[in-house]
Amino acid sequence: MSEIKTIVYKTVDEVPEFVVSEATMLWNKTGSWRYLRPGYLNKIPPCNQGCPAGNDVEGFIALIGEKKYADAWRLLKEENPFPAVCGRVCYHPCETACNRGQFDHSIGINSLERFASDHAPVGETPQKVKPESGKxxxxxxxxxxxxxxxxxxxxxxxxxxxxxxxxxxxxxxxxxxxxxxxxxxxxxxxxxxxxxxxxxxxxxxxxxxxxxxxxxxxxxxxxxxxxxxKNNKLGIENEEIKGVFSGLELLGNITRGKEMVLGDHTVIIGGGNSAIDSARCALRQGSRVTLFYHRSRNEMPAFAEEIYEAEREGLKVHFLRQPVKILAEGGKVSGIRMRQTMLGEPDESGRRRPEPVPGTEFDVQASTIVTAIGESxxxxxxxxxxxxxxxxxxxxxxxxxxxxxxxxxxxxxxxxxxxxxxxxxxxxxxxxxxxxxxxxELTESQIIGKTGAVSVSRYLKHGNAHAESPDSNHVVEFKELNINYFEPQARNKAQKLDMNDRMKGFREINLAYPEDMALKEADRCFHCGICTMCDNCYVFCPDVAISRKPKEEWGYDIAMDYCKGCGICVYECPRSAMFMEEEK
Amino acid sequence: MKKVLMGNHAASWGARLSKVKMIAAYPITPQTHIVEELSEMCGDGSLDAKFLKVESEHSAMASVISSQSTGVRSFTATSANGLALMHELLHWAAGARLPIVMVNVNRALAPGWNIWVDQGDSLSQRDTGWVQLYVEDNQEVLDSVIQGYRIAEQVNLPVMICYDAFILSHTYEPVDIPDQDLVDKWLPGYQPEHYLNPEKPSAFNGLVMPDNYMEIRYKLHMAHERAKSVTNEVGQSFGETFGRYYGAVEAVECDDAEMVIAISSSATSPARLVIRELRDKGMKIGLLKMRMFRPFPTEEVRAVLKGKSKAVVIDRNCSWGKGGIFADEIKGAISNQEDMPAIYSYITGLGGRSITPDLIHEIVTEVESGEPPAELSVWKGLKQ
Known part of the structure; x- marks a missing residue:
């Protein structure tokens, strides 16, 4: 306080033109007013918790955004040896968890993972992270x-x-x-x-x-x-006859290159992914394919996108139909007798149980029957x-x-x-x-968020990844974001193989994002809970108490001598990468 | 480079040539094209400025006050009710001595809703501490924005450039766009004396107790006094560089005139035509174009009117319960002076009604008839 001096202006000429303090205000340490303290803390984006494989989803998307494609792939490989597989076949619950889904449409994470794996450095092999154990x-x-x-x-x-x-x-x-x-x-x-x-x-x-x-x-x-x-059995007549296959048998035979003669009409029984995959393979063998499922579309366990694509490829799906017996002629399949069902009370799986409707039997001609009602x-x-x-x-x-x-x-x-x-x-x-x-030690603190997978990188840090604060394992919810800083932008859709090309064989259907599209999609990411150095806190601090860290360093410093604890920085953080706590 | 520009785009070009660094504005008819064009200039990179969209004129003014406080040349534009919404902050901009330049397209205030020309919007802001210039044509719009920054930055006062809705704002005229290099030389970058600077933190615009407030305000008033001569100097200097001379007022054929028509804004042009016609008929009549309204060019007005027998003041505005505002101000300027003319005050052209040469002829004929001035302002052009 010794720096305060009193100036008395004696004449009109001495009075300044501007109402501006004559000295700096640095002596006024407004930090003493504070009873709440802001701070920076990266939290868990919901996609990271939502990934059953425990990928750092936000992290690899951020790297794609910086055009560091190989690093994005390396980050994925820290947790998961199969980014190229997952980028193609994962049912992407991360996208269901994505907060952006509550804003416009979730990020195309699956396609971005595929993009990162497409940009893997050729010939680069993974490295060991611990010395030999002798075990x-x-x-x-x-x-x-x-x-x-x-x-x-x-x-x-x-x-x-x-x-x-x-x-x-x-x-x-x-x-x-x-x-x-x-x-x-x-x-x-x-x-x-x-x-x-x-x-x-x-x-x-x-x-x-x-x-x-x-x-x-x-x-x-x-x-x-x-x-x-082990393929689950239908438990009906003629199930062992020639021309009846299990879904896995059909799919495995095709992979092994065994010749499959399916005939003119293949009937699929079942509603899971094996059933849909079997149907699409049969379509590619030139057979007409009809799928019967004993419940309705709502209860179908196959991924909705796969069902949609199968129907586009020509699959006919009939719901609320269950098999009664397989019809045979000359020692091989000639058709199947079906009947209608209706949905009753929910069973132990929570789905409504199909119940047969008496007197509704009908016969369907078939050259091949594929049963795909589950495996054990x-x-x-x-x-x-x-x-x-x-x-x-x-x-x-x-x-x-x-x-x-x-x-x-x-x-x-x-x-x-x-x-x-x-x-x-x-x-x-x-x-x-x-x-x-x-x-x-392996503890629950190495689990991502509350319900996620284990994180190898956290495990390798011996569980200390969250020593800074238990809140850093908090999963950021949509309501915690400041969505004023985001503008609606449509999701980028990766192309699919043209229908004429796909039915000729087994060419891959889902095409990769081109680079510009991947960058646009990565740009849509909210980076929930992760500081991106967007400068909002720096810009909004009314006390100019926030400064960028020196060059090459990530993040900001808060001059606690002057921070009044107003909380504007925390409020204006678009992605909830800050917190307020009571002054101790 | 000559271009055919509407008045609003002439204003945009004025801001562009002045290399403003920050624009905040809210659209209002008839001002919208100004900021629309500026946003495109910012968008295509021809103007390196931040364009801030805001939700009201109040925020627009608050934003340019903020940016100007950080030492950045700032621009905004508005009209009528938008200007009225800024009112509180207009005082702030002037009291903080921020050299902001704003364009106001003169438009009538509602109700009844009316989007056409009327000077009431800006004249009712006369005591906010802003320098006000009323300009006549699209070339003057462009030139005055550039001059506005020179004036503003020399005296640390905000400047409002006012022109008529539709008659200028939406009307195309050939406009000479000066060379950017020439403008850069004539209007160098803004070097503020005080600005928000984290390296040298200061408190701005805080509490001033009764022991200093009057002095601070006296300095604001004195800055306005200086602004008169600065406006004349800037107008002269502009003329020397660009070939078009301006001042606080313009006197046309006044030296030997017995009657002078005092008028402002675009209505000056038909008045020029009228005095030429009357001069041709041998009448000793002159024209006083009132370009500057605040600070009021008292000395210039006195010098022009001294020794004349009659002065006609045509106002496209009215101070309700008093009368024509320019007339009133001119009366105030010549009071206590010897040898000054009788003042005939006319109100006309409100809410976009035309001020035609015929109408001005009619007024002159009426004044010439020998009757003494009416007690109150005469409303000319009312339905009979």
Missing amino acids: KVAIVGSGPAGLTAAYHLARMGHETTVYEADEEPGGLMRYGIPEYRLPNSVLDTEIDAIRSLGVKIECNTRIGNDLSWEDLQSFDAIFVAVGVH ADLDFLPEAVKTEYRRISVNKFTQTSSLSVYAGGDAALEEHNVAEAIGSGKMAACAIDAQLRNS
Whole structure:
């Protein structure tokens, strides 16, 4: 206060023209008025929590926005060995979680992931992140769960062997997803990268057949991710007759290059993704295809976009129809007898149960019948110590089974059957196994947000990622954004293959974003909870108490001597990357 | 470069040539084209300025007050009710001594709703501390915006350039657009004495107690006194560079005149025609174009009117309950002076009604008849 001096103007000439203080006001430390204190804190964007594979979605989109495409791919690879696969087949719950969906339309995250993986630096292989542990891990099954676990375990320094019953690795990614959605070459590239870490993949080796469970006991830990391959039966007459296939059989045969003669009319029974994929493959074999589903469109478990595309390709879908018996002629399929159903009360899945309507039977001519009403796991090879329930391996949230050192994931252990969930479970298993083998800690704080997947990068930081504040694991909601700073902008749609070209074979249907479109789409991201240095806080601070950090450094400094704690910076932050707390 | 421009685009070009750095405006008929054109100039990069869209004229003025406070040359434009909405902040801009230039397109105030010419909007802001210039044609619009910044920045006062709705704003005339290099030399970049500067933080426009307030306001008034001569100097200097001379007033054929018509804005042009015709017939009549209204050019008016027998003041405005505003101001300027003419005050052309040469002839004939001036302003052109 000693700097304050009193000036008395004695004449009119001495009085200044302007009403401006004669000295600086720096002595006036208005920070003493403050009882609330602003601060910067990055939080969790809802897409990151929404990704079952635990990707840093916001982070890779930000890198695309900066045209750092290879870095975007590298960031994805920190959590997920399959960005090129996921960029094609993921059902993208991140987009459902995206806050922008409540503003105009969610970000095209799936297409951006595909774009990042298309820009992967050729020949670059992943690096190990921990020294060799001297421990050995066996993985049963080379689907997305098994291979993801293998990838992370190998990066964490464990000697990892994957046993695969089929001829080639990939599980349902290879044998269940047709090439028009996921070309094998794309899958092979990502599997080769896993092999490059020293992972051994032993194909044509079925546990319980080629090797016994006991043979695996020399390993320090086992991860079981055998998937679901047993086709559920319709339980009707003539189901074993020639011309009846399961969905997985049809899809697998096509992948293996077996000739399939489907005839003029293929009937599909079922409403899941296998049913839709089977139908679209049959269409590509030149057959007319009709799908019967026993509930209505609302209850159909297949991804809506896939159903839409299948119908565009010529699939006829009939709802509320259930099979009664398969009709045979000369030892092979000649048709199917169907009847109508109506929806009754909801069943345990919450969906309304289909009930047959008596007297509504009708016959449909068919040359081939494909049944795709669900699959279940073949778990006969497991010892009793590994508990199962309803043909599913029982696991806790860290993928541990009832048997020590045995972990399980993927479709064989999960309720949700899809690639992203399987990847998430494989990653969780890798972290849990590493934690067991190295005696380190895996805690819930390494989970992204409240309901997300585990984050490997957080796990590698030994759980300290959120030491700064528990709020940093807070998932930013739409209402926390200041949407005055965003303008509506339509979502960019990636092109699809022309209908004439796609039906000639198995060419990939979904085309990648061109660069300008990817940049436009990345630009739509709100970056919920993550500071982008947009300068709003800096511009709005009425006390000029906020300054940019020195060059090359990220973020801002707040001069607490002068910050009055008015909170304008926090309010004007478009993306909730700031907070206010009570002055201590 | 000559272009055929509407008055509003002449104003936009004036701002562009002045290299304003910040424009904040809210659209209102008949001003809209000005900012529309400026937004396009900002959009295509021909003008390197920030264009701020705001939700009202009050915010437009607040924004240019803010930007000008940071030492940045700022521009806005408005009309009628928009200007009225700015009222409080007009005082602020002048009291803070910010050299903002604003264009006001003179338009009648509602009700009844009327979008046509009337000077009442800006004249009712006469005590806000703004310099006011009333200009005659589109060339003068462009030239006056540029001169406005020279005047404003020399005396630290805001300047309002006023011109007539539709008669100028929407009418196309050939306009000479001066060379940018020449304008840059004549109007260098703005160098403020005081501005918001984080390197040298100061408190601006804070509390001034009774012991200093009068002095501060006296200085504001003195700045206006200086603005008269500055306006004449700037108009002269502009003429020397660009070939078009301006001043606080313009006297046409007044030296030997017995009668003088005092008039402002676009109505000056028909008055020029009338005095030429009457001169041709041998009448000793002159014209006093009132370009500057605030500060009021008292000395210039006295010098022109001294020794004349009659002065006719034609007002396109009315101070309700008093009469023609220019007439009243001129009466005030010559009071207590020897040898001054009788003042005949006429009100006409309100709300866009035309002031035609015939009408001016009629007024002159009436004044010439020998009757003494009426007690009150005479409303000319009323329906009989």
